Amino acid sequence: MNNFTIAILVRNKYGVLNRVTSMFRRRQFNITSLNVSETETDAYSRITVVSAGDQRNKEQLMDQLYKLPDVVSIKELDEISSISREVLLIKVENNADIRRDVLDAAVAFGAETVDYTKESIVFQLTSKRQKIDEFIELLMDYNVIEICRTGVCTLERGSVNLRQAVKL
Numbered sequence: 156m157n158n159f160t161i162a163i164l165v166r167n168k169y170g171v172l173n174r175v176t177s178m179f180r181r182r183q184f185n186i187t188s189l190n191v192s193e194t195e196t197d198a199y200s201r202i203t204v205v206s207a208g209d210q211r212n213k214e215q216l217m218d219q220l221y222k223l224p225d226v227v228s229i230k231e232l233d234e235i236s237s238i239s240r241e242v243l244l245i246k247v248e249n250n251a252d253i254r255r256d257v258l259d260a261a262v263a264f265g266a267e268t269v270d271y272t273k274e275s276i277v278f279q280l281t282s283k284r285q286k287i288d289e290f291i292e293l294l295m296d297y298n299v300i301e302i303c304r305t306g307v308c309t310l311e312r313g314s315v316n317l318r319q320a321v322k323l
Contacts, residue, residue, distance in 0.1 A: 156207040158187070160232045160239070160309055161217065163202040164317045166225040167193060174223055175202055182216045184208050188241070188284070190306030199227065201317065205284075205307050228317055232309045239309040243280045243287045248298035249273060257297055264290045275300055 165171045172191055179186055188205035208216070213231075220226055232239075247257050249272065261268065261278050264286065270277035280290055284307060291302065311317075 156209055158205060158207050159213055160203065160205050160237075160307065161220075162230050162232055162309060162317050163204070163220060164194070164227040164229075165200050165202060165223075166227065167198055167200045168225055171200070171223075171225045172202065174225070175204075175220065178216065178219050178223065179204065179206060182208075182212060182219070184212070184216060188306040190308055203232075203307055203309050228319075230311070230317055232311060236315075237309050237311045239283060239307050240281055241284050241287055241307050242305040243282075243290065244269070244277060244303045245280070245291065245294060246270075246275050246277045246300040246302075247294055248300060249276045250298065253297050257294065260290070260293050264293075266290065 163175060165175065176186065176189070184206040186204055186206050188203075190203040191200055193199070194201050217229055217231070220229055243266075245266075254276075257276065258268075260266075264280060265282070266278040266280040268276060269279045280287055282290075287304065291299075
């Protein structure tokens with residue numbers, strides 16, 4: 156199965172997120188990343204979903220999503236024509252024996268130190284999903300206390316936008 160990213164523009168109303176994610180459940184797609192936020196207007200929300208599935212089922216899923224009354228538009232986004240980023244906050248034990256290695260790893264990945272105490276260090280990294288996965292994997296050799304990451308945020312390059320894919 157292949158991963159795919161779908162951006163869904165919906166009316167910003169109570170219960171819409173539940174109806175959209177229920178469609179993924181009914182089609183037996185596992186959501187590996189989910190990001191929901193208001194858009195440039197508070198009348199709409201943008202839902203960005205990363206999931207895995209074959210082409211036929213994905214097309215059926217998109218057809219079913221279009222049937223939901225609050226879905227305004229849907230667009231599949233690919234790595235070539237869009238920009239994707241994710242934010243990671245990761246808390247690591249602050250231990251004198253490993254401190255230098257952990258700080259060097261953060262510098263190598265471009266992570267920012269956002270909290271530093273005697274007990275822990277919190278790093279923030281905004282990057283592509285793969286780079287964040289690699290940073291987490293590297294830090295797992297140390298005492299990772301807690302991880303929090305956003306879902307993927309994706310926008311198409313250039314002047315193209317989700318509103319141009321308005322539902323028929």
